[in-house]
Amino acid sequence: MLHSSCPLYLCVDAGGTKTAAAIANEQGHVVGRGYGGAANMSELGIEVASREILRATDQAISSLRLSGDIETNDHADFDSERYTSPVGFERIWVGISGCDSPNDVISMTERLEGPMGSRRCGQPSLTVMNDALLLSSSLLRRKTSWGIAVVAGTGSIVLGLCERPSASDYDVFAKRGGHGHLFGDPGSGYHLGLKAISMAADDHGMGQEQSGGLPAVLRKVFGVESTADVPARSHDLPIDQDPVTASNTRKLRIASLAPHVLALSSTCPLAARVLAHVTGALAEDVAVIRSHAKKSGLSGSGGLVITGGLGIQDRYFAALQSALEKSGIRFEWVVTRHDTVTTADEM
Numbered sequence: 001m002l003h004s005s006c007p008l009y010l011c012v013d014a015g016g017t018k019t020a021a022a023i024a025n026e027q028g029h030v031v032g033r034g035y036g037g038a039a040n041m042s043e044l045g046i047e048v049a050s051r052e053i054l055r056a057t058d059q060a061i062s063s064l065r066l067s068g069d070i071e072t073n074d075h076a077d078f079d080s081e082r083y084t085s086p087v088g089f090e091r092i093w094v095g096i097s098g099c100d101s102p103n104d105v106i107s108m109t110e111r112l113e114g115p116m117g118s119r120r121c122g123q124p125s126l127t128v129m130n131d132a133l134l135l136s137s138s139l140l141r142r143k144t145s146w147g148i149a150v151v152a153g154t155g156s157i158v159l160g161l162c163e164r165p166s167a168s169d170y171d172v173f174a175k176r177g178g179h180g181h182l183f184g185d186p187g188s189g190y191h192l193g194l195k196a197i198s199m200a201a202d203d204h205g206m207g208q209e210q211s212g213g214l215p216a217v218l219r220k221v222f223g224v225e226s227t228a229d230v231p232a233r234s235h236d237l238p239i240d241q242d243p244v245t246a247s248n249t250r251k252l253r254i255a256s257l258a259p260h261v262l263a264l265s266s267t268c269p270l271a272a273r274v275l276a277h278v279t280g281a282l283a284e285d286v287a288v289i290r291s292h293a294k295k296s297g298l299s300g301s302g303g304l305v306i307t308g309g310l311g312i313q314d315r316y317f318a319a320l321q322s323a324l325e326k327s328g329i330r331f332e333w334v335v336t337r338h339d340t341v342t343t344a345d346e347m
Helices: 046-062 102-112 131-141 189-205 213-222 227-234 243-255 258-264 269-295 314-326 340-346
Strands: 009-014 019-024 030-036 091-096 126-130 146-152 156-163 170-177 303-307 333-336
Touching: 009 046, 009 131, 019 046, 030 046, 046 091, 046 102, 091 102, 091 131, 102 126, 126 131, 131 146, 131 156, 131 170, 131 303, 146 269, 156 269, 170 269, 189 213, 189 227, 189 243, 189 258, 189 269, 213 227, 213 258, 213 269, 227 243, 258 269, 269 314
Parallel strands: 009 091, 091 126, 146 303, 303 333
Antiparallel strands: 009 019, 019 030, 146 156, 156 170
């Protein structure tokens, strides 16, 4: 294993659609990036999740220019029992969607700490967490005693974070969502696609469907002539894939409708209703956690930090802010994070 003369830090964000890895130096400059596929731990399992995390890590290492002696694993299957990182890291943070329980953290830590070279001088340097916890660096930088972290991507989760006594870190004091697409994942891309289908079908069934707009997009995506047939086609599973992969493919197909909803939300009344419904559901989860913070004696208005492929989109963010304002919810500050993996050196 190669150790750079300068300390290197690795952060991996393993999400429901893709996995992103970034390597930073001691000055906080990103010196390597890599990507892998979907890695939701609860939906795809620990083997798939760990494989994509290692794939993204290896790609990030391959982009480094530390030494010509670094040998990456271009043809490896990224099996955690056979893979070994060619570079040693000072610290490693891995945020994983669907990694929610203490048992999840322990299992994934045991799976990754060997192949990722995460023990330096006998001391553990790997921290595995839910991907939303990567947002805690935004609270640290603003020296906020508590805040709410929201991930709105393919899936979604809302965490209440409070400052840990005598430590530059945060504890989770409340959690809403993050249970996977079978439970709806309020505010997620999957939720947006799901409501687009169901609300379009309901409009059709009530004789209230408008021509063009979102219904026309749905018919084209699912290859049908009538909107009434869209719900049935959304259940289809690819017959050439194993059950886990096929289920994930179906989920991603529904979630892929989200950009269409956003693009049409200013011109199509149905798309606007879908967006308002989904962001309203997420705002409700934020409101529940904010109320819990007050009941727990946390002072101030706290901060709100949002990330995820959906959450950072301007139209989605504006709709969520509108839903929060209608509920009378205000924070000291509200920000979006476009790149959670570049926060490793801040944590």
